Amino acid sequence: MNKRFKKLFVPAMAVAVLAASAAAIAQQAPKPENLIKWRQSAFQVIAWNSGRIKASVEGQYNKDEVVKAANTIAAVANSGLGGLFAPGTEQGKGWHDTTAKPELFKDGNKHFADLGASFAKEAAELAAIAPNGDVTAVKAQYAKLTRTCKACHDDFKAKD
Numbered sequence: 001m002n003k004r005f006k007k008l009f010v011p012a013m014a015v016a017v018l019a020a021s022a023a024a025i026a027q028q029a030p031k032p033e034n035l036i037k038w039r040q041s042a043f044q045v046i047a048w049n050s051g052r053i054k055a056s057v058e059g060q061y062n063k064d065e066v067v068k069a070a071n072t073i074a075a076v077a078n079s080g081l082g083g084l085f086a087p088g089t090e091q092g093k094g095w096h097d098t099t100a101k102p103e104l105f106k107d108g109n110k111h112f113a114d115l116g117a118s119f120a121k122e123a124a125e126l127a128a129i130a131p132n133g134d135v136t137a138v139k140a141q142y143a144k145l146t147r148t149c150k151a152c153h154d155d156f157k158a159k160d
């Protein structure tokens with residue numbers, strides 16, 4: 001392949017491959033067991049990072065750890081987690097049996113959406129203030145964030 005052709009051809013090929021895989025994804029709705037796995041995995045990542053912040057605010061404060069953890073939680077919280085609670089996933093196994101309560105799946109559950117929105121908002125706020133390293137402010141915002149976990153688990157998660 002001459003250089004000029006390669007320059008043109010390689011990006012075009014990459015676009016074609018992406019388009020083909022996007023089409024394949026569009027045709028196949030994810031399997032319920034995958035949706036349940038993904039949401040359980042997402043919450044495990046959230047819990048891992050929540051624990052990193054807890055260790056910092058309760059022990060030796062490490063700003064870099066808090067920034068990384070807060071950014072990760074904010075990204076996952078704002079990633080559209082609600083889509084993983086699609087119809088057909090009321091029951092079933094992901095990594096283990098779902099612990100989501102049946103009420104969560106009642107048509108257009110506004111209460112669940114509201115709880116998810118306040119979780120996303122408090123997570124974004126924590127990520128916004130973490131870089132300034134104000135421990136008192138981070139501690140207060142982290143407390144606000146964890147109240148959103150509890151609020152949602154109280155109503156929509158079977159066991160904690």
Ligand code: HEC
Binds near residue numbers: 097148
């Ligand atoms: C808007 C609701 C909501 C919010 C907010 C929320 N969770 Fe959850 N969480 C759930 C539901 C529902 C499940 C059960 C998922 C399943 O098993 O299908 C769950 C599951 C979990 C699990 C278990 C995952 C597994 O392996 O089954 C952990 C750990 C967890 N959440 C931690 C957290 C933490 C920490 C926060 C806050 C920083 C949080 N969650 C915020 C609804 C929420």
